[in-house]
Amino acid sequence: MYDAGRYDVIVIGAGHAGVEAGLAAAKRGAKTLMLTLNLDLIAFMPCNPSVGGPAKGVVVREVDALGGQMGKTIDQTHIQMRLLNTSKGPAVRALRAQADKVLYQQEMKRVIEKQENLTLRQGMVEELLVEDGEVKGVKTETRACYYADQVIITTGTFMRGKVLIGDIEYESGPNNQRPTITLSEQLDELGFDLVRFKTGTPMRVNSHTIDYSKTEEQPGDEVPRAFSYETTEYITDQIPCWLTYTGEVTHQIIDDNLSKSAMYSGADRGTGPRYCPSIEDKIVRFNDKPRHQVFLEPEGRNTDEIYVQGLSTSLPEYVQKQMLETVPGLEKAEIMRAGYAIEYDAVVPTQLWPTLETKQIQGLYTAGQINGTSGYEEAAGQGLMAGINAAAQALNKEPLILDRSQAYIGVMIDDLVTKGTNEPYRLLTSRAEYRLLLRHDNADLRLTDIGYEMELIPEERYARFNRKKELIQQEVDRLTGYRIKPSEEVQQIIEEIGGSKLKDGILAIDLLRRPEVKYETIKRITPPEEKLPNDVEEQVEIQVKYEGYIKKSNQQVDKMRKMENKKIPDHIDYDDISGLATEAKDRLKKVRPLSVGQASRISGVNPADVSILLVYLEQSYKTKSAANE
């Protein structure tokens, strides 16, 4: 055992949560150590080679607006970028990139190595150093003791990880990396509730063995786009994905071999996610469907490995092979890596404060898949928040908690710490009650000020951001004050876009509110003095067109905030509150909500309990102020 040094913050793991945690803590000025099992697998993507998508893509933008890294790196390393849901409303549009996995890792490693205050080291953490309910550091298997009062665990699916393929099983992290056994045992001993979850991944096949002529091409968008508000250079050389389908024969093979699937063998297994079912799940639960989609996604520019999206499975390798033989284009496909399921321990997330610090051990944080979530983006969002808050604690600054109206990240963390989850948690747009406010286009407007306050946004970028805000306001003001006269030219433009002619003069802003009118039309009728950047034009259009809905949402937010602002002191004794229902008491004692608002979202706490809690809080407040007089 040797003293390997003292840090402000130690991050265990360098996956998508770990890298954001480490970078954020270091940028805030905390002396940070990042420990990982394998320096060659930083920010590794063990499952699908893509970043973003509905809700998730918004999270990537939020991470970026708060000064995180994910968006910048994927912007530089993707092979394809698409904007999804373009035919729908602005609230649900989202970017998705296909990643070059290897480039992504390399780029992440480069950024981390360059970061001031951040030390990167290979090592397996065997034990947390804990004294009197406070974390003091970590010990590695090579007997190095690193000391810090803040430790963030971001070990993903590594805790007591077990890979399952047919009847074969072995202890392992994803992609045959070593699992973490002792850490899980120690958390158990420290009194943490752990839960067993499961996820899976499909096989990768060799691109040369695919007959692409039998599949449909899925190209990227022609319009260049980026996740990060800092990105100025775009990748134009994109690589397509391909689409094919399973068929009745495929399903027959799966059905015949179902008992050989690790997840269907009857053994007691962890809970898998419903939103990312294995092909076995799909066949069993939806046996009336004649076919399922299979997307073929390249894993990078310099590899022949193709990810077979849609065929996630824990069937034996030879059945996987048989299955592929029935899928058009994949008849001769050679498996390079077999699909597998992986079981792992996760921390029941209601044991966390909304800062992601554990309630049991002061200074100990957990972030990412260890908290029962799944997905790179969900991990990155939590990692960033844990990093921000661990650094804040180390440096004696205020913690940062985002609420449900500020960010998907806020929705996710609130869901996790308030309600917990009984399956791997994925963000969906439907989890956000203020989805219209949490758009992909306004992530910067929502969060850049906060990122700047956290010292994660450089001055230059902040100035640019403020300029953008100004331009939006100026243009909205201009349109509010400008009356369009029904001249012949104007009428013609309106007719061209299929609108009904003006009867009278109309304010430009009111014309923009008409469903058929775009900002483009307004610009033709009354162009601003200087051409505005595209993102400013887009913002003006969205803010004006959906003003009614946005207002409605904002009113709901105001209501929610009132309850959020009623804080519950940590020392509250729920047993002392007469009238609370027993179930409510139990749940409140467990979750220990920070505000009445959070309390009201706990299942089992009903409105009468909330009323009683309010009265009780008022009473204690008054008693206290009476005593002070």
Added chain:
Amino acid sequence: MEQDTIAAISTPVGEGAIAIVRLTGDEAISITNQILPTKDLQQVDSHTIHYGKIVDPKTEDQLEEVMVSVLKAPKTFTREDTIEINCHGGMVSVNRVLQLVLRHGARLAEPGEFTKRAFLNGRIDLSQAEAVMDLIRSKTDRAMSVALKQMDGRLSNLIRDLRQQLIETVAHVEVNIDYPEYDDVEEMTHELLRERAQYVKGEIQSLLRTAKQGKILREGIATAIIGKPNVGKSSLMNVLAHENKAIVTDVPGTTRDVIEEYVNVRGVPLRLIDTAGIRETEDIVEKIGVERSRQALQDADLILLVLNGNEPFSKEDQALFEAARDLDVIAIVNKTDLNQEIDMNEVTKAANGAPIITTSLVEEQGIDELEQAIADTFFDGELDQGDLTYVSNVRHIQLLEQSEDALNDALNSLEMGMPLDLIQIDITRTWELLGEIIGEDVHESLIDQLFSQFCLGK
């Protein structure tokens, strides 16, 4: 503090000389002003009482004559602006007024909420906090058991069914959003969404219509006795009242002398309308018999149309039948103890299928048959308690009305061609409101629905 305005009936349920609707909150006065056009309560002094007429701004129907107490903050029980609307006794008028204020921006108070506000605003002594908490608990428990009792099994099934349809629709929209490449789901279109929203709206509207019938059973069937002078209306009433121990509700001191008598005929609660009118006019020579009867018809659910068997069927009799068309009518041919001059064929023709009972009220003949006919009308016909789903609880009615509003918002946005994911906000809101009626937890169910309805990957 919580500033939304709450309202409730503050007098005990049941019959009293007056009943009070109380509002408290920032908008208590402005809400009342909207339904009391005769006076601007913003302008009056605090702690004063005012006479006025409650008018439904939508229909411009005049509902009630009331006395309104205006109590401005801070010297009130809750330390907020408070309005007390004194209505005529009986649940009918006070419920109408309550529903009207709820429709104009007030929220139905939770159990114990007035007291809770009084406490939170510092009006009630600190030592009573415990009592306040106990009150909330006990009132909530009681309200819940009452609500459960009022909740017809059929109603909750129907609401559950509507919610299921809504959530399937919402899940459909959601799956298009969260899994844009998922090919198997039919893309939810504006047409499809409009169709579903229209359907649910129709169901909600018909529920709101039956709300009226539910009220009938709770508050008594408004029964009008009509007929020409001297056919025996008064005797009929006395017989019904005597046989069935009428409860007479008298509302003195107001400008309108309303007398309603409650009788229970074989389990059917009858509320006899304008009995005072009948008594008065039978004493003097009635000039306005038919006119007066028409008036009574307006409010009635059941018509007892009395004919004199001792006289030929007249034009006035015919006019009364016509006035009562479309209502539940029982024709009573009275005075069988005298010579029968009436042509029963004419009566049968005019009655057009309505039951005809012959009586001699002075000799108390035919009363049994009459009572049986009344009972049959309400347990056999369309007012059959067994077949209809009734919404009776004011809270349920309010939630249904809000659901209808939310669906209207959704339909308007559809009309304007808004994106589905925005329209869906109002559909989801409807689903939540309906959920509140049956007390179902809203969380997670949508996501459960999503994954059970669709096979999702990516």
